[in-house]
Amino acid sequence: MSDYEMTDKEEIYSKVLRAGRRTYFFDVRATKAGDYYLTITESKKFTNDDGSFYYKKHKIYLYKEDFTEFKEILAEMTDYIINEKGQEVISERHQKDFKREDEFVTEEAKISEDTESFTDISFDDI
8 A cells, every 4th residue: 555545544633614514624644654644525414305414525635745736726716716706605505594405516516605714724734
């Protein structure tokens, strides 16, 4: 198993962003070689017909050699969205009283008022 194929190891440093039905986990982890990398996990809550619920999780791994470009592109994209559409949320999917939890949200529709939180991320802290 290479360092990049490592699965969830003990977190070195973690932060949580709660955003409605979505929660984002930012976790610094260590490779076998002792270097650090970042995992970002989106956990989204869904409700079954019987009222019970479950979570779907999506995870990305971000390594130090990609931090600079990732941070630049993330800032560029979030700035573009705010400049083009403002900070007001347009999609009804992001309103607190929206009930249709059974639909998958496209990548484009996932952008919400939370984008500002992402531009404040400082990778220098890790």
